[in-house]
Amino acid sequence: MTGPLTAFAVPSPLLRALASTEPSAEGTRLIGDIRRSKRLVLLRGVLDAAPGPRSGEAADHWALLEEAERHDPEAVRDVLHYPATGVWAEETLRRLHAPYGPQPDLGHLGALAVAAALRSGITFKATLRPANGRLVLPTLGLLHPPRPGPLALTERSWDPDDPATLPLHALPGGRTALDDLDPYRACAAARPAPVRAARRLTPKGHKRWDTQWTGALTLLERYDTARAGEVTGLLRSVVPLAGGSRSHGATLPAAPGSVLARNQAPPALAATLVHEVQHGKLTALADVLTLHTADRTPRHWAPWRTDPRPLEGLLHGAYAHLALAGYWQRAALYGARGAWARHARIRAQVAAVLPALRNHPELTFAGREFTDAMAAAERSMDELPPPGDQHAVARRAVDRARRAWYEQHPELAPYAQG
Numbered sequence: 001m002t003g004p005l006t007a008f009a010v011p012s013p014l015l016r017a018l019a020s021t022e023p024s025a026e027g028t029r030l031i032g033d034i035r036r037s038k039r040l041v042l043l044r045g046v047l048d049a050a051p052g053p054r055s056g057e058a059a060d061h062w063a064l065l066e067e068a069e070r071h072d073p074e075a076v077r078d079v080l081h082y083p084a085t086g087v088w089a090e091e092t093l094r095r096l097h098a099p100y101g102p103q104p105d106l107g108h109l110g111a112l113a114v115a116a117a118l119r120s121g122i123t124f125k126a127t128l129r130p131a132n133g134r135l136v137l138p139t140l141g142l143l144h145p146p147r148p149g150p151l152a153l154t155e156r157s158w159d160p161d162d163p164a165t166l167p168l169h170a171l172p173g174g175r176t177a178l179d180d181l182d183p184y185r186a187c188a189a190a191r192p193a194p195v196r197a198a199r200r201l202t203p204k205g206h207k208r209w210d211t212q213w214t215g216a217l218t219l220l221e222r223y224d225t226a227r228a229g230e231v232t233g234l235l236r237s238v239v240p241l242a243g244g245s246r247s248h249g250a251t252l253p254a255a256p257g258s259v260l261a262r263n264q265a266p267p268a269l270a271a272t273l274v275h276e277v278q279h280g281k282l283t284a285l286a287d288v289l290t291l292h293t294a295d296r297t298p299r300h301w302a303p304w305r306t307d308p309r310p311l312e313g314l315l316h317g318a319y320a321h322l323a324l325a326g327y328w329q330r331a332a333l334y335g336a337r338g339a340w341a342r343h344a345r346i347r348a349q350v351a352a353v354l355p356a357l358r359n360h361p362e363l364t365f366a367g368r369e370f371t372d373a374m375a376a377a378e379r380s381m382d383e384l385p386p387p388g389d390q391h392a393v394a395r396r397a398v399d400r401a402r403r404a405w406y407e408q409h410p411e412l413a414p415y416a417q418g
Helices: 012-019 025-049 052-071 073-080 083-096 107-120 203-223 225-234 266-286 311-333 339-358 365-383 390-408 410-415
Strands: 125-128 135-137 141-143 151-154 165-167 237-240 258-261
Touching: 012 025, 012 365, 025 052, 025 073, 025 083, 025 225, 025 266, 052 073, 052 107, 073 107, 083 107, 107 125, 107 135, 203 225, 203 237, 203 266, 203 311, 225 266, 258 266, 266 311, 311 339, 311 365, 339 365, 339 390, 390 410
Parallel strands: 237 258
Antiparallel strands: 125 151, 135 141, 141 165
């Protein structure tokens, strides 16, 4: 876990606050700053690596972006830092540096520039080449050209009321988009199996998502206002998962600010959002701070998975589940049905893997401080325990599951406590 961005300092109090998973204005600001800095580095890398004649075309697109930024910096920033743009930038940079394989999609930089120009309101002219009879303009939507071939675009080319355009669907109550259009919303090379983005939804599908999203945000506001603010503050897009997906949700490291999620009932969706936002936070933190030096060998038990996990995966899982345990504890205090049982089970799972995390020999100093703060956050839940013996029952169930797992994986027993 090596951080490539060295300009950021993470003081100990802020590191411990982030480790607790509890939202804070300072933590949210840091995560946003890290994401923006990394995105600019990626985009600059794409521009510098563009070969031959393409470099001139890319430079023209970049010049249009700069002109738009002079008129409306916020609009351009939103386009450049849109989650799917990160997937495109990483994939394009990888292809530019690969001697063989698919060609990079440098034309997408033009789509970014045109989207930025349209949103900034400047007068411009640009020519782009639609793919398969469609042109996606990030943060705006989809444009169906009237005829094949290169498409001349001006400031009048986008009209949300024109039948030739399909605007990106905005979820109620904020700036989060339901993205079922952008070709890079879940790039095949970047997504973890078995995650697969849904095809474009019908209006009925959008309406169903509006209902579930509104319900999930209502529950978050009711039970945990701070986490509701964190979700809406850090999420720019939600990508619907295809039917049949085994996962309730997923986060792509290349698409910070986005969550892939199944359409699900509001209580489940609220929990998925809380869980996935933590993955995004920890991914950003890892870009500036080395928490461990372990390799990717899967050797650790995680009670929320059946397969062995590398230290990185165990840390991510424990961090996301720690947030879930806190969320369900608060929901239980407000009388949410079944919340105490969920809290007790998830907290017991986190508590069971914390020793392996904290004792791991390849943690850095920052990693030890981080996992120690996670453990402190887990212990603090004792202040508001579930009624009866639910916590003890949950711990016994997790212990049984751990023994059964190690009976199936005896070769991994030495890694049980780090």
